[in-house]
Amino acid sequence: xxxxxxxxxxxxxxxxxxxxxxxxxEWSAMLSLCASVCSYPTVASLLSNPRLSGGEQxxxxxxxxxxxxxxxxxxxxxxxxxxRRLMLLPEIAxxxxxxxxxxxxxxxxxxxxxxxxxxxxxxQLAEKMAARLGCSVRLETEIDGSILGGIIVKAGDMVIDGSxxxxxxxxxxxxxS
Numbered sequence: 001x002x003x004x005x006x007x008x009x010x011x012x013x014x015x016x017x018x019x020x021x022x023x024x025x026e027w028s029a030m031l032s033l034c035a036s037v038c039s040y041p042t043v044a045s046l047l048s049n050p051r052l053s054g055g056e057q058x059x060x061x062x063x064x065x066x067x068x069x070x071x072x073x074x075x076x077x078x079x080x081x082x083x084r085r086l087m088l089l090p091e092i093a094x095x096x097x098x099x100x101x102x103x104x105x106x107x108x109x110x111x112x113x114x115x116x117x118x119x120x121x122x123x124q125l126a127e128k129m130a131a132r133l134g135c136s137v138r139l140e141t142e143i144d145g146s147i148l149g150g151i152i153v154k155a156g157d158m159v160i161d162g163s164x165x166x167x168x169x170x171x172x173x174x175x176x177s
Contacts, residue, residue, distance in 0.1 A: 004095070007088040011095035014076060015103075021072075024100050028093075030065075030073045035093035037064050038086065047087045054081030061086065106136040112144050112152040114164070129155065 018027035037043055038061065047057055058081035062074050069077070080086050101107055109129050111117065117125070122139055130137045133155060144152075149164035 003088060003091045006085065007091035007095055010076075010080065010085065010088065011092045011099065014092065015096050015099040017072065017076075019103065024103065026070070027073065028097060028100055030069050031089070031093040031096050033065055033068055034061055034073075034077065035090040037061055038089045044087070054084055054086070057081050057086050061089075104136070106138055107133055107155055108140060109133075109137050110140050110142060110154040112142045112147065112154070112163075114143070114145055114147050114149050116143060117141055117151075125151075125153075129153065 014027060014031065015024075018024050038047060043061070043064070046052065046060060049057075052060075055078065058074075058077045061077055062069060077086070080088070080092075097108070109126070111122075111125060122141065126137045126139050129139075137155075147163035147165045148168070150162045150167070152163050152166075153160040
């Protein structure tokens with residue numbers, strides 16, 4: 001069964017609980033933390049170890065996250081462990097983030113540029129993307145010198161490649177044709 005299919009009901013349950021409790025942001029942070037802990041190779045191998053009980057696996061994650069988790073979140077981890085679903089935490093966190101963005105009518109937009117963007121450039125880009133997407137936008141910037149110049153914008157399934165590398169590739173392709 002696909003990971004997304006397995007993770008979806010857990011992500012929805014966590015989201016509905018957090019929404020009803022008015023704690024969407026807190027749960028997002030806790031799930032992200034748990035997902036990043038589960039992504040470490042040693043923890044991932046621990047979660048796939050059949051010798052450890054689900055409760056022991058959950059307790060390990062709870063111990064690693066120390067006091068960053070509240071009681072409902074630790075209970076959520078224990079429920080996941082009962083059904084041997086702790087390895088789904090990265091996917092659960094991703095799906096939760098999508099549900100939260102839909103609820104808040106916002107979208108995460110990744111902007112990759114060859115050089116750092118000024119605050120003014122970021123503000124202008126966020127404004128234009130908000131108008132295009134019809135919702136508020138949270139920009140995340142990344143630097144990648146291999147694109148040579150311009151930017152690449154990724155929002156959900158949409159990718160706008162305005163990089164110099166892409167333009168040069170199209171030019172080279174046109175010259176060959």
